[in-house]
Amino acid sequence: MDFRRKENLAAQGSSQATIDEAPHMELPALHLKEGKGMKIGIIVHSQTGHTLLVGERIREKLQADGHEVQLRRMQNLEEGETKKPAAVQLDSLPETARFDALIFGAWVQAFTLCPGFTKYVEQIPDLGSENVSCFLTQQFRYKWMGGNRAMAKMKTLLEAKGAVVNSTAIINWSHKKREQQIEELAEHFTSQYKA
Numbered sequence: 480m481d482f483r484r485k486e487n488l489a490a491q492g493s494s495q496a497t498i499d500e501a502p503h504m505e506l507p508a509l510h511l512k513e514g515k516g517m518k519i520g521i522i523v524h525s526q527t528g529h530t531l532l533v534g535e536r537i538r539e540k541l542q543a544d545g546h547e548v549q550l551r552r553m554q555n556l557e558e559g560e561t562k563k564p565a566a567v568q569l570d571s572l573p574e575t576a577r578f579d580a581l582i583f584g585a586w587v588q589a590f591t592l593c594p595g596f597t598k599y600v601e602q603i604p605d606l607g608s609e610n611v612s613c614f615l616t617q618q619f620r621y622k623w624m625g626g627n628r629a630m631a632k633m634k635t636l637l638e639a640k641g642a643v644v645n646s647t648a649i650i651n652w653s654h655k656k657r658e659q660q661i662e663e664l665a666e667h668f669t670s671q672y673k674a
């Protein structure tokens with residue numbers, strides 16, 4: 480199955496991560512400063528751009544709500560498929576400190592979580608009881624084709640770092656309702672931070 484070719488085509492138009500501003504949020508566990516948005520970090524592992532694109536959509540909505548948002552993208556440096564986290568070399572290690580909430584994004588590789596994200600989480604400091612949401616992208620139309628398993632792993636890894644995972648979502652890239660999925664995800668994640 481040639482995922483790479485499909486992904487490259489589909490990812491056209493996606494761009495490098497940028498850094499901007501924008502947060503504010505409403506989960507009971509969060510301490511929203513009155514009249515101010517929150518500082519929210521969106522950290523994605525994205526090889527071909529799908530996961531980054533979803534991160535960008537979330538960022539747009541959060542910024543529209545007045546939050547200060549930083550979107551950071553990391554990638555594997557290897558060209559081909561790397562199967563084990565230990566063999567992955569990441570181009571960067573986005574920092575997790577100084578945010579009121581974090582959103583992580585990654586993708587499904589070989590019916591489980593991409594090893595680059597595992598490698599990343601292994602290296603970051605403890606997240607304390609940081610408020611976290613996470614999402615995945617996958618090529619197949621159904622979440623049981625790797626998505627659910629990858630999400631369970633992603634949650635376990637983040638919780639082992641002390642994170643409290645509030646929301647999760649999976650985008651099925653070849654699903655005919657992909658756009659709707661992305662819109663709903665962005666809406667849902669953003670609604671968590673409304674005052």
Ligand SMILES: Cc1cc2nc3c(=O)[nH]c(=O)nc-3n(C[C@H](O)[C@H](O)[C@H](O)COP(=O)(O)O)c2cc1C
Nearest residue numbers: 482525526527528529530586589590616617618619
């Ligand atoms: C080596 C490899 C293995 C993959 N395995 C799966 C899989 O098991 N299930 C699936 O739905 N998609 C699979 N995909 C597709 C990716 O999960 C999907 O294209 C994802 O959106 C890529 O995210 P990115 O563009 O942010 O890198 C695979 C892709 C590659 C390159």
